[in-house]
Amino acid sequence: MDVVVGQLFAGLSQGSILILIALGLALTFGQMGVINMAHGEFIMAGAYTAYVMQGILGDAGISLLIAIPMGFLIGGVMGVILEAVLIRHMYGRPLDTLLVTWGVSLILQQLARDIFGAPNVDVGSPSWLQGSVEVGGVALASARLFILALAIACVAALSAIIRFTSLGRRVRAVVQNRELAETVGISTRRTDRLTFFIGSGLAGVAGVALTLLGSTGPTLGTNYIVDAFLVVVVGGIGQIRGALIAAFVLGLLQSVFQYSTTASMAKVLLLIAIVIFLQVRPQGIFSVRTRSLA
Amino acid sequence: MLELVDISAGYGPTDVLHGISMVVPDNSVYAVMGHNGAGKTTLLKTVMGLISPRSGRILLDGEDITRTKPHQRVARGMAYVPQGQVSFGQLTTFENLQLVADGRNNGRAKIEEMFHLFPALEMYQTRSAGLLSGGQRQQLSIARALITEPELIILDEPTEGIQPSVVAEIEELIVSLSKTGLSVLLVEQHVGFALTASAEYAVMASGRVTSRGSGGQAAIESVVAAMSI
Numbered sequence: 090m091d092v093v094v095g096q097l098f099a100g101l102s103q104g105s106i107l108i109l110i111a112l113g114l115a116l117t118f119g120q121m122g123v124i125n126m127a128h129g130e131f132i133m134a135g136a137y138t139a140y141v142m143q144g145i146l147g148d149a150g151i152s153l154l155i156a157i158p159m160g161f162l163i164g165g166v167m168g169v170i171l172e173a174v175l176i177r178h179m180y181g182r183p184l185d186t187l188l189v190t191w192g193v194s195l196i197l198q199q200l201a202r203d204i205f206g207a208p209n210v211d212v213g214s215p216s217w218l219q220g221s222v223e224v225g226g227v228a229l230a231s232a233r234l235f236i237l238a239l240a241i242a243c244v245a246a247l248s249a250i251i252r253f254t255s256l257g258r259r260v261r262a263v264v265q266n267r268e269l270a271e272t273v274g275i276s277t278r279r280t281d282r283l284t285f286f287i288g289s290g291l292a293g294v295a296g297v298a299l300t301l302l303g304s305t306g307p308t309l310g311t312n313y314i315v316d317a318f319l320v321v322v323v324g325g326i327g328q329i330r331g332a333l334i335a336a337f338v339l340g341l342l343q344s345v346f347q348y349s350t351t352a353s354m355a356k357v358l359l360l361i362a363i364v365i366f367l368q369v370r371p372q373g374i375f376s377v378r379t380r381s382l383a
Numbered sequence: 384m385l386e387l388v389d390i391s392a393g394y395g396p397t398d399v400l401h402g403i404s405m406v407v408p409d410n411s412v413y414a415v416m417g418h419n420g421a422g423k424t425t426l427l428k429t430v431m432g433l434i435s436p437r438s439g440r441i442l443l444d445g446e447d448i449t450r451t452k453p454h455q456r457v458a459r460g461m462a463y464v465p466q467g468q469v470s471f472g473q474l475t476t477f478e479n480l481q482l483v484a485d486g487r488n489n490g491r492a493k494i495e496e497m498f499h500l501f502p503a504l505e506m507y508q509t510r511s512a513g514l515l516s517g518g519q520r521q522q523l524s525i526a527r528a529l530i531t532e533p534e535l536i537i538l539d540e541p542t543e544g545i546q547p548s549v550v551a552e553i554e555e556l557i558v559s560l561s562k563t564g565l566s567v568l569l570v571e572q573h574v575g576f577a578l579t580a581s582a583e584y585a586v587m588a589s590g591r592v593t594s595r596g597s598g599g600q601a602a603i604e605s606v607v608a609a610m611s612i
Binding site for chain 1: 431433457463472474478482483486528531
């Protein structure tokens with residue numbers, strides 16, 4: 090029983106990290122169709138934001154709480170700059186976008202090395218996130234519970250924005266029909282920028298969260314970016330609830346495989362599972378249905 | 384109201400419009416007719432800013448809007464109902480209307496007004512627009528345009544492919560709109576209706592205006608003659 094609860098929690102925890110990272114991609118890749126390889130570096134930027142904040146403020150608790158909105162802001166601003174300078178000239182050319190943003194990703198990694206040095210740095214976690222909480226005889230790490238709560242909060246906030254606000258309506262309208270959106274009076278340029286800001290900002294938040302689990306280095310984002318793309322593809326392009334389910338299913342599968350085999354074997358099994366799944370259901374868990382294409 | 388001066392436009396290397404000039408007068412319907420492929424839709428897309436003209440100017444109330452973006456033209460009082468009853472299919476009927484009502488002081492009241500005008504939209508307000516019938520989607524498209532309180536409404540074949548009962552309603556609406564102080568630029572295949580509704584007309588063929596004149600049933604012979612060339 091303990092093992093089951095333990096693995097379940099490990100899977101949930103893994104899933105919550107995946108969803109935090111994939112949520113931003115669900116917007117920029119899922120909704121806008123932009124393959125942004127530098128998304129991982131926005132995660133790294135968020136993590137270094139937490140590091141810098143702690144250097145300035147000292148107290149680990151306060152700096153974490155401030156780093157979360159700051160990470161969002163920094164990730165978001167980097168995203169907007171990237172969109173304005175490069176990506177907007179390449180809409181509808183996914184291969185060019187992929188190559189160019191990959192280049193940007195390498196530049197940003199080097200920039201991080203120049204600023205913070207090549208070795209990893211550590212961000213201390215606040216005292217209230219050290220240790221664990223006992224549930225049903227199983228010790229659950231507080232930091233992981235915090236990330237789970239943060240992921241839930243981010244998903245809830247993003248879903249609410251997309252569903253209920255005028256910005257959310259504009260984003261959905263532009264995604265569905267860019268030309269029609271312009272002609273009903275929506276500035277698609279401004280909507281693109283805002284979408285990119287939010288998507289990239291969420292990557293920054295994910296980066297802050299990752300500092301609670303391990304050390305921070307220039308290649309932090311690269312470790313997660315492929316998994317995040319997988320989550321979005323399995324979930325169904327453009328579907329946040331799809332990404333949500335995919336993240337937790339993949340997280341659970343990974344922890345189950347990892348328990349019964351090794352970490353590398355788990356990765357292989359997971360990839361095989363995804364390949365089989367996409368053979369059966371190439372459109373992902375959710376797909377869009379309407380009476381007509383309109 | 385709207386003035387086109389020697390507009391030439393096209394897609395990529397292909398020229399579609401060759402030196403089109405026309406004046407859409409205030410408070411009346413201007414009908415553009417012509418066979419498929421004559422360039423009518425391209426003309427409307429150019430007027431709306433979806434296609435940049437290669438040469439020529441577009442003036443709205445005397446102001447040059449040739450280089451403005453479509454959403455800026457909407458802000459200046461233009462509204463566009465594209466061909467084929469297009470809507471945001473994944474948004475509900477109500478959200479489709481909210482989308483354009485957002486940020487307007489009287490947004491909510493305008494939506495209510497549209498529900499009054501098109502009761503079907505109120506009935507299906509929570510349904511995805513993609514699940515509405517063609518006629519309902521056309522009503523939605525017109526309602527979306529009217530919420531922005533335009534001075535000029537551009538309609539691209541508004542009755543094409545719609546069940547006859549709704550066609551009559553839409554035709555009636557178009558006539559009544561021009562009487563409430565709106566200018567209407569109407570592309571229409573149905574010559575009889577286009578001439579009844581319009582004060583002036585133009586017939587297009589191969590991207591040029593081949594005939595023009597005052598509307599009304601009296602013009603029907605010359606239009607039919609122009610279209611059969």
